[in-house]
Amino acid sequence: MSQEKGELSMEPDPLLAQAVPAISAAVALYGADVLHRTEDAAASGAARLGQRLLAWLTSRRPDDTDGLARAVTDLADNTDGEDEHAALRLELRKLLRDDEDLRREFAALLPRHDPASATGDRAVAIGRNEGIVSTGDGAYNVIGRQD
Numbered sequence: 771m772s773q774e775k776g777e778l779s780m781e782p783d784p785l786l787a788q789a790v791p792a793i794s795a796a797v798a799l800y801g802a803d804v805l806h807r808t809e810d811a812a813a814s815g816a817a818r819l820g821q822r823l824l825a826w827l828t829s830r831r832p833d834d835t836d837g838l839a840r841a842v843t844d845l846a847d848n849t850d851g852e853d854e855h856a857a858l859r860l861e862l863r864k865l866l867r868d869d870e871d872l873r874r875e876f877a878a879l880l881p882r883h884d885p886a887s888a889t890g891d892r893a894v895a896i897g898r899n900e901g902i903v904s905t906g907d908g909a910y911n912v913i914g915r916q917d
Contacts, residue, residue: 793823794855830875
């Protein structure tokens with residue numbers, strides 16, 4: 771599906787999928803003050819990354835970040851809000867959509883995650899797992915649930 775310049779895609783963006791949780795962690799830790807704080811070495815990795823991303827964006831595009839600042843402020847008021855997270859994602863997408871250089875530089879700030887790969891008979895490659903991975907003949911797995 772082709773996309774006109776300036777048009778927002780509804781496809782998931784892997785760059786935003788990595789950036790939004792980091793920025794959200796920083797907002798959860800510092801609230802809207804995250805927009806004006808310097809990087810805090812004591813913050814968790816995700817929150818520190820979120821601080822770095824926000825500081826970089828606001829310094830690179832100071833005239834274009836009013837919407838981002840509003841989204842961060844709204845998220846600070848409701849850190850669990852789906853709409854607030856969506857607004858943050860939308861504002862980031864708007865900032866990055868028309869400037870490939872900015873997008874490339876922003877992507878370089880994020881940690882690289884190489885995709886998992888495996889070769890060979892019954893090989894298993896896991897990038898992220900939240901369940902059972904089982905190989906072998908006659909494997910039997912049980913998941914206990916707590917209610």
